[in-house]
Amino acid sequence: MNAWIAFWNILDNDMRSYYLKPPNVSWGLIFPLAWTGMFFIRSGSGLDSVAGLLPGVIAVSVLFGTTSLLAVTVTFEKKGRSFERLLLAPIRLELLMLAKTAGAILFGVVNAFVPVVLAALLIDLAGVDWWTLIPAVVLIAISSTFLGLFIAVSVSEVFEAQTFSNFFRFPMLFLCGLFFPIEQLPIWLRPLSYVLPLTYGADALHGSIRHAAVMPLPLDFALLAAFCVVLFAVSLRNIKRKWIV
Amino acid sequence: MPQSHDARPSARMDDVECSEAPRQPRMINDGFVIEVTDLAKRFGDVVAVDSVTFTVHRGELFGFLGPNGAGKTTTINMLTGLARPDVGTIRIARIDCSENPKAAQHLMGVVPDESNLYPELSGFDNLCFCGSLYGLRKRDRAARARELLDQFGLADAAGRKFAGYSKGMKRKLTIAAGIIHAPPILFLDEPTTGIDVASARQIRQLIADLNAAGTTVFLTTHYIEEAERLCGRIAFIVKGRIVRIDTVDALMHETDGRHVVQFAVSDSAAELCAAITGAFPQLRCNAVSDTAIRVESPEPVRVGPLVRLLEDRGAEVSEARKIRPSLEEVFVRITGIESAAMKQEKAKIGGGV
Numbered sequence: 001m002n003a004w005i006a007f008w009n010i011l012d013n014d015m016r017s018y019y020l021k022p023p024n025v026s027w028g029l030i031f032p033l034a035w036t037g038m039f040f041i042r043s044g045s046g047l048d049s050v051a052g053l054l055p056g057v058i059a060v061s062v063l064f065g066t067t068s069l070l071a072v073t074v075t076f077e078k079k080g081r082s083f084e085r086l087l088l089a090p091i092r093l094e095l096l097m098l099a100k101t102a103g104a105i106l107f108g109v110v111n112a113f114v115p116v117v118l119a120a121l122l123i124d125l126a127g128v129d130w131w132t133l134i135p136a137v138v139l140i141a142i143s144s145t146f147l148g149l150f151i152a153v154s155v156s157e158v159f160e161a162q163t164f165s166n167f168f169r170f171p172m173l174f175l176c177g178l179f180f181p182i183e184q185l186p187i188w189l190r191p192l193s194y195v196l197p198l199t200y201g202a203d204a205l206h207g208s209i210r211h212a213a214v215m216p217l218p219l220d221f222a223l224l225a226a227f228c229v230v231l232f233a234v235s236l237r238n239i240k241r242k243w244i245v
Numbered sequence: 246m247p248q249s250h251d252a253r254p255s256a257r258m259d260d261v262e263c264s265e266a267p268r269q270p271r272m273i274n275d276g277f278v279i280e281v282t283d284l285a286k287r288f289g290d291v292v293a294v295d296s297v298t299f300t301v302h303r304g305e306l307f308g309f310l311g312p313n314g315a316g317k318t319t320t321i322n323m324l325t326g327l328a329r330p331d332v333g334t335i336r337i338a339r340i341d342c343s344e345n346p347k348a349a350q351h352l353m354g355v356v357p358d359e360s361n362l363y364p365e366l367s368g369f370d371n372l373c374f375c376g377s378l379y380g381l382r383k384r385d386r387a388a389r390a391r392e393l394l395d396q397f398g399l400a401d402a403a404g405r406k407f408a409g410y411s412k413g414m415k416r417k418l419t420i421a422a423g424i425i426h427a428p429p430i431l432f433l434d435e436p437t438t439g440i441d442v443a444s445a446r447q448i449r450q451l452i453a454d455l456n457a458a459g460t461t462v463f464l465t466t467h468y469i470e471e472a473e474r475l476c477g478r479i480a481f482i483v484k485g486r487i488v489r490i491d492t493v494d495a496l497m498h499e500t501d502g503r504h505v506v507q508f509a510v511s512d513s514a515a516e517l518c519a520a521i522t523g524a525f526p527q528l529r530c531n532a533v534s535d536t537a538i539r540v541e542s543p544e545p546v547r548v549g550p551l552v553r554l555l556e557d558r559g560a561e562v563s564e565a566r567k568i569r570p571s572l573e574e575v576f577v578r579i580t581g582i583e584s585a586a587m588k589q590e591k592a593k594i595g596g597g598v
Contacts, residue, residue, distance in 0.1 A: 089379065152535070245328055
């Protein structure tokens with residue numbers, strides 16, 4: 001019970017200190033809007049392209065929103081040593097890091113629904129399978145946040161966090177099948193696509209919005225969940241190895 | 246579990262008389278609360294801590310004294326769970342920290358060497374947040390935060406962001422955050438480094454009050470006078486090894502039977518010192534600065550002949566005063582580290598005792 005008091009207050013503190021700050025709220029709204037506008041203009045095929053672009057815009061919004069903020073905030077707190085205060089608290093490291101990442105996960109989920117709301121104003125979303133879309137968005141948000149955590153633990157400066165994030169994010173965007181089908185990629189690049197968590201998230205989003213999943217949805221969800229577990233476990237191991245030396 | 250709030254100092258910091266008089270050390274022999282055995286830690290080729298063994302009694306104010314880089318912070322990090330020892334055991338209140346570090350962390354408050362609270366939160370919110378990390382409920386942590394802000398003289402700044410606090414205020418709030426859950430054991434890492442004299446005096450008084458109320462305090466410092474005033478027992482640590490642990494009384498006893506007189510002269514103290522040593526070989530003479538000479542003897546020092554000698558050499562003697570032997574001299578003798586080097590480190594960091 002006492003540990004949960006700490007959990008909720010870490011989450012609450014992060015929400016107030018970072019995620020609900022006006023610059024981040026505007027980032028959370030403007031960034032998905034900008035991506036949406038950009039892809040619509042690029043597609044040039046009017047409203048017919050909305051459903052086809054929506055999975056990509058959702059995934060990009062979640063990926064960029066979560067990784068950017070988490071990697072920067074954790075690195076910032078580590079640099080300012082306020083993170084030490086959390087490590088000194090009598091709460092298990094697993095729970096502490098779940099509390100620390102929960103804000104970014106929520107931020108990512110909210111980010112994801114900005115383009116969905118926009119799309120709802122333009123096209124009929126009656127055909128969307130919400131029972132697939134919502135868990136897919138949540139799992140993409142969790143895996144992206146844990147990727148942000150992995151990045152945060154790997155660097156020591158805030159600017160390094162941003163640079164290192166892009167090292168993962170941009171290849172992921174073009175290789176995960178959101179904008180180009182994986183089958184159209186050069187054969188030697190395809191194996192790389194299948195080791196990216198977003199590939200399975202993108203497939204689940206295509207399945208929920210366009211009913212065009214390439215892989216079975218249970219497999220997508222299982223692999224996304226596995227990526228979450230592995231990224232979290234590796235990040236915890238790295239925290240113990242690098243920050244509790 | 247956090248201790249009940251009985252162990253709080255009762256007086257407001259504004260109200261206390263900061264006389265800076267040496268305090269009567271407390272040492273309650275009803276068991277050890279910190280037991281450290283053969284602790285060692287390396288960073289690559291650098292040996293940070295080597296075979297460190299000591300115990301701290303319940304209710305004691307234990308000083309860990311040494312120059313920068315001696316291994317003080319590494320030791321405190323291992324004791325508090327921020328670092329893992331390569332070898333050795335740490336037991337806090339009989340809890341083996343390698344097996345159950347989180348249980349031990351319930352019992353301790355930690356004030357790191359830097360004020361590391363959240364810059365964007367107010368003083369009050371920072372304290373409440375720190376209370377929540379120890380499981381204090383909303384109403385309890387708010388009441389405790391208000392009490393500590395009042396006690397530390399920070400009530401008027403409670404709503405201001407931590408980033409806007411002065412160094413002394415930041416340090417006081419950081420200490421308040423360390424004791425928000427009224428821990429029975431408090432680790433203080435260089436609590437008065439880099440702050441103004443008035444704030445340092447207030448903080449030392451607060452530490453003494455906390456200890457008087459029953460909190461066991463583990464204090465690292467490189468201010469020898471601070472350790473002498475506050476601590477019951479002191480460990481001297483140099484290059485990662487403890488070279489001596491004893492009570493302040495026992496350490497000071499080593500200076501018994503020695504008589505020291507300091508003369509203030511116009512200039513050329515080193516040359517005058519050589520003249521004194523030549524004329525009075527039984528005396529030990531040191532030029533403390535260019536205008537100060539310190540004469541030491543196992544017998545009472547006769548000032549008259551020395552003043553005459555100095556004046557015959559053309560020196561103007563403006564003062565001669567008996568010096569009470571200090572812990573600094575004991576430290577220098579035991580560790581071989583010149584006090585000037587310690588003072589240089591103080592000057593680099595800023596602040597003072």
